[in-house]
Amino acid sequence: MGSTExxxxxxxxxxxxxxKSTNQRELILEEFLxxxxxxxxxxxxxxxxxxxxxxxxxxxxxxLKLFAQCGIAEQRHFGDGQAxxxxxxxxxxxxxxxxxxxxxxxxxxxxxxxxxxVEVAGEHGFSIERHRLELYGSCADCSSIT
Amino acid sequence: MGSTExxxxxxxxxxxxxxKSTNQRELILEEFLxxxxxxxxxxxxxxxxxxxxxxxxxxxxxxLKLFAQCGIAEQRHFGDGQAxxxxxxxxxxxxxxxxxxxxxxxxxxxxxxxxxxVEVAGEHGFSIERHRLELYGSCADCSSIT
DNA sequence: TTTAAGTTGAAATCCGTTTTCATTTGGGCG
DNA sequence: CGCCCAAATGAAAACGGATTTCAACTTAAA
Numbered sequence: 001m002g003s004t005e006x007x008x009x010x011x012x013x014x015x016x017x018x019x020k021s022t023n024q025r026e027l028i029l030e031e032f033l034x035x036x037x038x039x040x041x042x043x044x045x046x047x048x049x050x051x052x053x054x055x056x057x058x059x060x061x062x063x064l065k066l067f068a069q070c071g072i073a074e075q076r077h078f079g080d081g082q083a084x085x086x087x088x089x090x091x092x093x094x095x096x097x098x099x100x101x102x103x104x105x106x107x108x109x110x111x112x113x114x115x116x117x118v119e120v121a122g123e124h125g126f127s128i129e130r131h132r133l134e135l136y137g138s139c140a141d142c143s144s145i146t
Numbered sequence: 147m148g149s150t151e152x153x154x155x156x157x158x159x160x161x162x163x164x165x166k167s168t169n170q171r172e173l174i175l176e177e178f179l180x181x182x183x184x185x186x187x188x189x190x191x192x193x194x195x196x197x198x199x200x201x202x203x204x205x206x207x208x209x210l211k212l213f214a215q216c217g218i219a220e221q222r223h224f225g226d227g228q229a230x231x232x233x234x235x236x237x238x239x240x241x242x243x244x245x246x247x248x249x250x251x252x253x254x255x256x257x258x259x260x261x262x263x264v265e266v267a268g269e270h271g272f273s274i275e276r277h278r279l280e281l282y283g284s285c286a287d288c289s290s291i292t
Numbered sequence: 293t294t295t296a297a298g299t300t301g302a303a304a305t306c307c308g309t310t311t312t313c314a315t316t317t318g319g320g321c322g
Numbered sequence: 323c324g325c326c327c328a329a330a331t332g333a334a335a336a337c338g339g340a341t342t343t344c345a346a347c348t349t350a351a352a
Contacts, residue, residue, distance in 0.1 A: 041308085056332035126284065130283075168348075204341080227338080301345105313333095
C-alpha cells in the first residue's frame with residue numbers, strides 16, 4: 001500500500017466515522033509512514049517530538065490505534081513487552097524473523113507454511129482467522145561476529 | 147515429563163543454585179502440575195488460595211519464574227497481556243491453536259512446518275533458536291454454534 | 293541450638309498503556 | 323466570515339500486570 005493510498009484511506013475512514021482531520025493526525029501519519037515499520041509508540045513519539053515538540057504522547061497513541069482500526073497499520077507484539085506497529089500491506093500477509101542479538105526484524109512469507117497451517121488446523125476442527133509466526137535466532141551479521 | 151520427574155528436577159535445581167526447598171514451593175509446584183497447562187499467575191494463585199490462603203501472589207510469581215528457569219515450565223504470551231505458563235515436555239516442541247470465541251487452547255506439532263521454518267530462515271541468513279506459532283480461529287464447537 | 297542466608301507476604305514500585313478532564317480546534321451552518 | 327458544538331488535544335492521573343522492597347520468618351548447615 002503506497003503512502004498516498006494510506007493517507008487517502010485514513011481520510012476516508014475519518015470522514016466515515018464522523019472524526020476530524022487534524023494537523024496532528026497528519027503529522028503523525030506522515031512520520032509513521034516515513035519511519036519504516038515495527039516502531040513502538042514511544043519511538044514514534046520521540047521522532048515526532050524533535051520536529052513538533054507540542055505533540056503529546058497520548059495523541060500518538062490514539063492515532064496509532066486509529067491507523068490500526070482503519071487498516072493502514074497493524075499492531076504487533078514481539079515479546080519485549082511493547083506494542084509495535086507496522087504499515088500494512090493488506091493483501092500480503094507476512095511473518096517475522098527476529099534477531100535476538102541485534103533486534104533486527106526481517107519480514108518473510110511462505111505459502112507452503114500457510115497451507116500447512118490450514119491443514120493442521122482442519123485436522124483439529126479449527127478454522128483459522130489469523131495467525132502469528134515468529135522465528136527468533138541470529139541473523140547473518142550477528143552469527144559471524146560470535 | 148512426568149510429575150515425579152519434574153519435582154526431582156526442581157529439587158536438583160534448587161540444590162544446585164543454593165536455594166531452599168520450602169513448603170510453599172512444593173505446594174505451588176504440585177498445584178501447577180495438577181492444574182493443566184496455560185495458567186496465568188493469577189489463575190494459579192486463585193486455585194492455591196482456596197486450600198492455602200496464606201500463600202502470597204508474589205511467591206506464586208517467583209516460583210513460576212523458578213520453574214521456567216529450571217526447565218520444567220515455559221512462559222507464553224497469547225496476546226491478552228498476561229503471561230501464561232505451561233509444563234514443558236522439553237524434547238517435544240509444540241505450537242498452539244487458540245479459539246478466539248471460547249478461549250480453548252489446543253497443542254499441536256508438525257515437523258513439516260518446522261522444517262520449512264528452518265529452510266526459510268536459512269534463506270535469510272538466520273539460524274533459528276526458537277519460534278512461536280499460534281493459529282487463532284474458531285474451534286469445532288464454536289463454529290457449529292454460530 | 294545457633295546462626296547466616298534464603299524465603300515469605302503485604303505493600304510499594306515499576307512501566308507501558310489507557311483514560312480523564314479542562315482547554316483548544318475543526319468544520320458545518322447561518 | 324463568525325458561532326457553536328462535537329471532537330481532539332496534552333498533561334497528568336489512573337490502570338493493570340509484573341516485579342521489587344523490606345521486616346519478619348524459615349531453612350538447613352555447623
